[in-house]
Amino acid sequence: xxxxxxxxxxxxEHDIKPARSRGxxxxxxxxxxxxxxxxxxxxxxxxxxxxxxxxxxLTERLAKAxxxxxxxxxxxxLVQVLExxxxxxxxxxxEVVKEDILKISAKELSSGYPELSSERCYKIAANLxxxxxxxxxxxxxxxxxxxxxxxxxxxxxxAERIVAKPGKMSLLSVSVQFYAEPKIVEQxxxxxxxxxxxxDSAVVNLTxxxxxxxxxxxxxxxxxxLVKFGFSARRKMLKNNLAGGLRISxxxxxxxxxxxxxxxxxxxxxxxxxDWIKLFxxxxxxxx
Numbered sequence: 416x417x418x419x420x421x422x423x424x425x426x427x428e429h430d431i432k433p434a435r436s437r438g439x440x441x442x443x444x445x446x447x448x449x450x451x452x453x454x455x456x457x458x459x460x461x462x463x464x465x466x467x468x469x470x471x472x473l474t475e476r477l478a479k480a481x482x483x484x485x486x487x488x489x490x491x492x493l494v495q496v497l498e499x500x501x502x503x504x505x506x507x508x509x510e511v512v513k514e515d516i517l518k519i520s521a522k523e524l525s526s527g528y529p530e531l532s533s534e535r536c537y538k539i540a541a542n543l544x545x546x547x548x549x550x551x552x553x554x555x556x557x558x559x560x561x562x563x564x565x566x567x568x569x570x571x572x573x574a575e576r577i578v579a580k581p582g583k584m585s586l587l588s589v590s591v592q593f594y595a596e597p598k599i600v601e602q603x604x605x606x607x608x609x610x611x612x613x614x615d616s617a618v619v620n621l622t623x624x625x626x627x628x629x630x631x632x633x634x635x636x637x638x639x640x641l642v643k644f645g646f647s648a649r650r651k652m653l654k655n656n657l658a659g660g661l662r663i664s665x666x667x668x669x670x671x672x673x674x675x676x677x678x679x680x681x682x683x684x685x686x687x688x689x690d691w692i693k694l695f696x697x698x699x700x701x702x703x
Contacts, residue, residue: 416583418443418472419609423468429496433610438545441469442513444567445533447607447618448696454620455540456601457481464562466516466541466551471497474509477489477540484509485528502626517550521560531560542568549587556594557622557635566619566674574599575615584684590639592688594660595621627692637702638695645683645691653686654679671697 420624422441426433433439439482442448451473457463457480468486469473471649474497486509489495494513501509510528543551548569550646555562569577579588585661591597601618605611628638633694644660645653658668669679677690686694695702 416445419444419569422470422609425496429492431492431496438590438611438612438683440612441609442472442542442610443481444603446608447601448473449465450542451542451566451568451618452476455480455538455564456617457464457538462528462537464524464531464537464539466539467543468497468511468621469493469542471500473540473542474501475504475506478506478509481532481538482508485512485531486510486526487512487514487519489513489515494530494575501582507560517554519543521554521558525560536563539565539567541565542637544687545570545573548573552621556591556621561594561623561700563623566600566618567621568603568616570603570621571617572614574619577619581685581687582703583691584640584686587641589642589688592637593627593691595623597621627688628695637699638691641695641698642683643689645686645694649682649684652679653681653683656683657698660696662700667701671701 422443423432433441459482462482463477463481463484465477465484465486466473468488470493474486483558486497488497488511491513494511498511501511531537539555555565569686573587576585577591578599579585594650598620599617600620603616603618604667605613605615628635641657645656647656647660653673654665658665661668671692672679674682675694677686677694
């Protein structure tokens with residue numbers, strides 16, 4: 416199948432005009448779709464939550480590999496195209512939901528689809544609009560209804576920040592790695608999309624892991640408050656950022672950093688998630 420030709424044809428027939436300014440580009444590579452399916456590691460009894468199914472080229476592949484697909488799409492025209500194409504192909508295990516995935520609550524979603532209600536019994540596959548990536552990740556990684564895995568098409572730069580190692584860590588990488596193990600599966604050049612975006616992409620697989628902070632060690636909210644203070648000024652030493660954010664003296668901040676086993680001259684980007692948890696163990700009484 417010539418996906419570029421088919422994509423342009425469907426857009427013309429249904430008056431769909433993708434806007435690069437809003438991150439609207441359609442994937443037109445059979446090979447990349449196959450890589451996404453492979454990375455998702457689908458089983459015959461899996462339920463898949465697909466976000467932003469677009470014209471349905473990934474949807475139809477997910478439907479063949481899994482038991483059920485719940486496809487959430489915000490665009491009315493794309494919903495109509497998707498429903499029509501699924502009907503024409505006789506695909507009956509896909510439920511199309513016209514909603515904004517960022518506005519619909521996990522409770523609302525799971526009430527209509529019980530397979531999404533029990534923790535870790537469903538998987539997410541999505542070719543995400545780049546402008547919702549951070550909010551989307553926060554919603555599904557920190558929420559109660561965590562998926563078993565997430566396979567996402569992301570902007571390459573964002574993907575690289577997510578999988579960063581100590582020395583190049585950021586608030587985003589700490590936030591994601593706190594909840595999941597991220598891995599870049601495939602680099603995807605911009606020529607694999609239409610209209611061609613300005614940047615390259617990457618397929619990322621995220622596997623959520625058990626909580627890293629026990630309830631008796633303080634709340635996640637307090638932990639991330641500390642991390643945000645740490646990254647408030649990347650060029651400054653950690654002790655300066657934490658002293659300013661927590662409104663404590665630099666001497667006290669330096670002392671607590673030393674107690675956690677770190678150099679007080681360290682910078683936030685040098686610490687791993689486990690390092691931040693150690694640091695939180697010393698600072699938690701000062702985080703309000």
